Amino acid sequence: MNRFRLSRxxxxxxxxxxxxxACIALAIVAACPVALAADPAPAxxxxxxxxxxxxxxSRSAPAASQTRGAELRAQVDRKLAAAFDAADxxxxxxxxxxxxxxxxxxxxxxxxxxxxxxxxGIVRFDDLRRFLDANRERAxxxxxxxx
Amino acid sequence: xxxxxxxVIVAAAVSVLVGCGGGGGSDNNPAPPPTTFSDxxxxxxxxxASLPTAAEFAAVTRxxxxxxxxxxxxxxxxxxxxxxxxxxxxxxxxFFYVAYTLDNAAAAQRPVTFFYNGGPGSATAWLHLGSFGxxxxxxxxxxxxxxxxxxxxxxxxxxxxxxxxxxDAVGTxxxxxxxxxxxxxxxxxxxxxxxxxxxxxxxxxxxxxxxxPKFLFGESYGTTRSAVLANVLETAGVDLDxxxxxxxxxxxxxxxxxxxxxxxMGFLPSYAATGAWYGLDNxxxxxxxxxxxxxxxxTLAATQYGPAVAQFMTTHAPPSTALxxxxxxxxxxxxxxxxxxxxxxxxxxxxxxxxxxxxGLYDARVSTPVNNALARAGDPSSTFFEGGFAxxxxxxLATLNYTTPSTYVLLGNAIQTWNFRHDGVAVxxxxxxxxxxxxxxxxxxxxxVNGYHDLVTxxxxxxxxxxxxxxxxxxxxxxxxxGHMTYLDETSIALEKADLKAFYAGATGSP
Numbered sequence: 001m002n003r004f005r006l007s008r009x010x011x012x013x014x015x016x017x018x019x020x021x022a023c024i025a026l027a028i029v030a031a032c033p034v035a036l037a038a039d040p041a042p043a044x045x046x047x048x049x050x051x052x053x054x055x056x057x058s059r060s061a062p063a064a065s066q067t068r069g070a071e072l073r074a075q076v077d078r079k080l081a082a083a084f085d086a087a088d089x090x091x092x093x094x095x096x097x098x099x100x101x102x103x104x105x106x107x108x109x110x111x112x113x114x115x116x117x118x119x120x121g122i123v124r125f126d127d128l129r130r131f132l133d134a135n136r137e138r139a140x141x142x143x144x145x146x147x
Numbered sequence: 148x149x150x151x152x153x154x155v156i157v158a159a160a161v162s163v164l165v166g167c168g169g170g171g172g173s174d175n176n177p178a179p180p181p182t183t184f185s186d187x188x189x190x191x192x193x194x195x196a197s198l199p200t201a202a203e204f205a206a207v208t209r210x211x212x213x214x215x216x217x218x219x220x221x222x223x224x225x226x227x228x229x230x231x232x233x234x235x236x237x238x239x240x241x242f243f244y245v246a247y248t249l250d251n252a253a254a255a256q257r258p259v260t261f262f263y264n265g266g267p268g269s270a271t272a273w274l275h276l277g278s279f280g281x282x283x284x285x286x287x288x289x290x291x292x293x294x295x296x297x298x299x300x301x302x303x304x305x306x307x308x309x310x311x312x313x314x315d316a317v318g319t320x321x322x323x324x325x326x327x328x329x330x331x332x333x334x335x336x337x338x339x340x341x342x343x344x345x346x347x348x349x350x351x352x353x354x355x356x357x358x359x360p361k362f363l364f365g366e367s368y369g370t371t372r373s374a375v376l377a378n379v380l381e382t383a384g385v386d387l388d389x390x391x392x393x394x395x396x397x398x399x400x401x402x403x404x405x406x407x408x409x410x411x412m413g414f415l416p417s418y419a420a421t422g423a424w425y426g427l428d429n430x431x432x433x434x435x436x437x438x439x440x441x442x443x444x445x446t447l448a449a450t451q452y453g454p455a456v457a458q459f460m461t462t463h464a465p466p467s468t469a470l471x472x473x474x475x476x477x478x479x480x481x482x483x484x485x486x487x488x489x490x491x492x493x494x495x496x497x498x499x500x501x502x503x504x505x506x507g508l509y510d511a512r513v514s515t516p517v518n519n520a521l522a523r524a525g526d527p528s529s530t531f532f533e534g535g536f537a538x539x540x541x542x543x544l545a546t547l548n549y550t551t552p553s554t555y556v557l558l559g560n561a562i563q564t565w566n567f568r569h570d571g572v573a574v575x576x577x578x579x580x581x582x583x584x585x586x587x588x589x590x591x592x593x594x595x596v597n598g599y600h601d602l603v604t605x606x607x608x609x610x611x612x613x614x615x616x617x618x619x620x621x622x623x624x625x626x627x628x629x630g631h632m633t634y635l636d637e638t639s640i641a642l643e644k645a646d647l648k649a650f651y652a653g654a655t656g657s658p
Contacts, residue, residue: 106384
C-alpha cells in the first residue's frame with residue numbers, strides 16, 4: 001500500500017531541492033516562487049544562512065564512508081604519509097631535520113631525536129609511525145589507574 | 148586599480164599615526180596601553196577581491212568583567228593579523244580578530260582559545276556576541292518576542308578560564324585575502340584550514356603564546372574546520388590541548404539534511420525531543436525525563452528505524468505498520484507524513500509537525516505561523532536571530548575603539564562556490580582528520596556539545612560519527628535543552644559554561 005507513495009517521494013526530493021538551490025543563487029532573501037507540486041507545505045526557500053548546506057550538485061554525493069577501526073587507521077596513515085612525502089622533495093623516502101623544517105613539518109622537527117632512534121640524522125615514515133604507536137601506548141598506559 | 152592604490156596610500160598614512168597592535172606581550176601578559184584605530188581600508192567579501200598589501204594594526208581597550216563574584220581586568224584587542232605561507236613567507240590573508248586577554252596572567256598557564264563560526268562563509272559574530280565572550284546579546288531564545296537584543300556584560304563568559312580570540316574567516320567580517328590570492332583562493336575545505344593554521348600560528352607568535360595551552364572552539368561548519376585544522380596544526384608542531392565541537396557536522400555524507408543518500412536515522416531522536424517540546428509525543432515525557440526518553444529514541448533509531456530506512460532505500464520495501472505507529476508516537480508527526488516521506492528530512496518535519504506552523508531548524512523550539520514574516524526564509528529561528536546580530540557588531544566594535552567605513556559581512560557568499568572536496572570525496576568526512584590529530588597528540592581532548600532541539604546538526608548523528616573513533620579516545624559529549632546555538636538559551640548557557648570549565652581543567656591538568 002505504501003510502496004508507490006514512498007518511492008515517489010524519494011524520486012521527487014532531489015528535483016525539488018535543485019529548484020530551491022537555483023532560487024538562492026538568484027535571490028538571496030526575497031521569496032522565490034517555487035513549484036512544490038508534491039508537497040503541501042508552503043513555498044519557502046532555504047535560508048542561505050543554513051549551515052550545513054552544500055550546492056545542489058553535491059547533494060547526490062555517494063553514500064557516506066563510515067570507516068572505523070583498521071580502515072580508519074589506514075586513512076590516518078595515508079594522511080600522515082602524504083604530509084611526509086610532500087616534505088620529501090628529493091623523493092628519497094627520508095627526511096633530514098632541515099628538510100622537515102623547510103616543509104613546515106614542525107611535529108617531525110620537534111620530535112626528531114625521538115623518531116630517529118638510531119641517530120642516523122634521517123627519518124623514514126616507518127620511523128615516524130613507530131614513534132606514534134609508542135606514543136599512543138604510553139598515553140594509554142598513563143590512563144590506567146595506578147595500583 | 149585606483150581603489151587598490153588608494154588603500155595602500157591610506158594604510159601607509161595611518162601607519163604613522165597609530166600604534167601597532169597585536170595585543171599580548173611577554174610572559175605575564177602585561178596590559179598594553181589603550182589605542183584607537185580608525186581602519187581606513189575598504190574590506191570586500193567578493194570572491195575575486197583581495198587587498199594589495201596587508202598591515203597589522205589593532206585597537207586596544209581596557210575593561211573589567213565580573214564572573215562568580217570576582218572582577219577580572221582584561222584587554223580587548225580588535226584588528227588584523229596577516230597569515231603567511233610558512234614555507235615562502237608570502238602573505239595569504241589579513242584576518243580580522245577580536246582577542247580578550249586577562250591582564251597580568253602567566254602565559255604558560257593561561258589557555259588561549261580560537262573561536263570561529265561556520266557557514267562556510269559566516270562571520271564569527273554568533274559565537275563572539277552570543278556565547279562566551281565578555282559581552283553578550285540576550286535574545287530571549289526560544290521566545291521571539293524581543294524586538295532588540297540588549298548587549299550586556301556576560302556572567303557566563305569563559306574569560307575566567309581562557310583568553311578568547313574570535314576570528315572571522317576569509318571573505319567574512321573584515322577578513323580578506325592578500326594579492327595575488329583572492330578571497331576565493333581560501334574557499335575550500337583544505338585551503339581554509341591551512342590559512343586558519345597560518346593565522347593561529349601568527350597570533351601565537353605575535354603574542355608570545357606558543358607556551359600557552361591551546362584550544363579550538365568551532366561551531367557547525369566550524370567543527371568541520373576544527374577537525375582539519377587540528378590535524379594540520381599538530382603536523383606543523385602546534386600542540387593543542389582541547390577541541391570544543393559546538394553542534395557538529397563532522398561528516399557531510401552522513402547528514403540527510405545535506406546529502407540525499409544519507410539515512411535520516413541520526414535525526415530521529417531530535418524529532419522525538421521536538422515532538423516532546425510541543426506536547427505531541429505519546430506518551431509525552433515530562434521535561435525532567437527527556438534524557439531518559441531520548442536514550443529510548445536513540446535505541447529506536449539505531450535498531451529499528453535506521454535499518455528500515457536502509458532497506459527502504461535499497462529495495463523500497465515499505466516499513467511495517469507497527470514501526471510507523473511507533474514513529475508517530477515518538478515524534479508527534481502524523482502518520483501520513485511518515486508514509487509519504489519515510490526517510491524523514493528535517494525540512495519535511497518542520498513544515499508538517501503542526502499544520503499551519505513552521506518549526507525552526509536551528510532551534511526547533513521556535514515556531515511561527517506559516518504566513519508570518521519570520522517564516523519567509525524557511526527557518527524562523529535563524530531569521531529571528533540574524534537581524535539583531537548583524538546590527539550589533541559595528542556599534543560594539545566602536546566601543547573597542549575600532550571603527551571602519553566597511554560593512555561587517557555577517558554572511559558572505561562563499562558557500563555558493565565553496566570547494567567541499569576533501570580526501571578525494573565530494574563532501575568532507577573529517578573523522579579521519581580528527582583521528583590523525585589524535586594520533587599525533589594522544590593527549591588531545593575533545594568536547595562535543597549538542598542541543599536536543601537542533602534540526603540541522605542532530606546530536607545523535609554526531610554521536611554516531613564520533614563513535615567511529617577508537618574506543619578509549621578522549622571524547623566527551625554533553626547535551627542541552629536548546630537548538631544549534633545552545634548558548635542562546637539562558638538556562639543552557641550556564642550548564643554549558645560549567646561543563647566547559649570542567650573540560651578545560653581536565654585538559655590542562657589544573658584543579
